[in-house]
Amino acid sequence: MKRNIAIVAGGDSSEIVISLKSAEGIYSFIDKEKYNLYIAIVKKGEWAVQLPNGEHTPIDKNDFSFRENGKVKHFDFAYITIHGTPGEDGRLQGYFDMIGLPYSSCGMLVSAITFNKFVCSKFLHNFGVNIAKSIRLFRGQSITNEDAVAQLGLPIFVKPNDGGSSFGVTKVKEASALQPAIERAFIEGKEVLLESFIPGTEVTCGCYKVGNFGQQRKEVVFPITEVVTKNEFFDFNAKYNGQVQEITPARISPELTEKIQSETSRIYDLLGAKGLIRVDYIIQADGEPYLLEINTTPGMTATSFIPQQVRAAGLDIKDVMTDIIENEF
Structure with a gap:
């Protein structure tokens, strides 16, 4: 029997527009031969599932169930793609933990830490990660x-x-x-x-790991993307209105590539991360990478960084999604 997957989008911040686009991307990436997919909208005043006919039906907050054709249906897994609160800051993760619903992203504590840029950077600086003042x-x-x-x-x-x-x-x-x-x-x-302000080259690197620590653990660190924009910085227009050049793999040396990929993998383990994460850096002229921020629910439209890096690695995004889902069972 196919598992029911909720692609959870929406949120209570300005990022809701991006979240809904990511939900569409994830819907296109996940293997529909293996899973029944539904987009679930979670925001203030509305928790609802979008049915195949386009109608919305309310979500029962007691167990995140919904009704379809008069029958109660339960989800087996939630793929969280809310950028901002409550899906990126640990609140939704805590709720899913309480009702026993497996989900895609980092747990409640890690999500809360990484969502707070100041706390996250200070925490990782204790382990030698370079950060800005x-x-x-x-x-x-x-x-x-x-x-x-x-x-x-x-x-x-x-x-x-x-x-x-x-x-x-x-x-x-x-x-x-x-x-x-x-x-x-x-x-x-x-x-x-x-x-x-740290002058330099901006890059970003995605990573995911599945399985327990040891021989059976699968660790994937993607090729690095270089971010080039004529704007003052990688702002909203650069991110979403095409005012940027995204080069994968980045035009940096093999040695620096390995250094950043290794640091990304180390940060993943230091945090105890889960699912897909993306780590953004600035590389100074002396070759030292400085942490910018960590995304635990990275954008997942067809043109987002993670799908770009998956393609550059020669992998199938469908297989990556299956890894993330099946890791919880």
């Missing part, structure tokens, strides 16, 4: 332009500490622009991160 502000806190520049220099990246897809991100080149940038970032999140 940073300052975190909670709502109600403030910092003077002079203090920020004294600690971080210019330019300064100002971003929501608990958001993604470059919503609310500003590259501040002049001190006078700092306070408006902080206000803008607070629109998107409850915490704001100020980071020192």
Whole structure:
């Protein structure tokens, strides 16, 4: 009998638009000969399953079940593709843990840590991972332009500490622009991160591992993608409106490629990650990679980084999806 798979999309942040596109991508990637697929929308005011006829039917929050043709149906597995809260910050993972529904991504604690950029970078820095200098502000806190520049220099990246897809991100080149940038970032999140600017080449590397530690463990680290944009940084337009050149494999040396792939694999294990993750870096002129952020529910449209890297590795995305799903059974 085919397993019922929920592709869980939506969310309560500005990233909902990207999440719904990722859900369409994942729907196209998963083997329909093996699984029955449904897109489940989870957002404030609506938990619903999209049926094959296009209609939406409510989800019972007690067990994440739904009705189809008058019959109650249960899911066997949830593929989480919510970018932002509640699917990337551990909240949905905690709910699925409580009702006993297997899911694709990192667990509750790891998701919560990686979603908080400041906490994640400080945690990994303890293990020797290179990170930018940073300052975190909670709502109600403030910092003077002079203090920020004294600690971080210019330019300064100002971003929501608990958001993604470059919503609310500003590259501040002049001190006078700092306070408006902080206000803008607070629109998107409850915490704001100020980071020192690191010049260099931006790259990203995907990874997944299935099975238990030991001989039966399958570890896959994908080819690296180089991100080139004429924009000030890899902003929303670069990510989603084509204002970028994405080169896979990246135009870096074999030695540096191996170094970044090894660091990505190490970060995966340090965190105790699960499912697909993507780690973003800036490579300084001296060849040292600095961590930018970790995506535990990376974008999964046909043109997203992970599908690009899967193709470059000579793998079939359908097989990767099957690995992720079957790892939970």
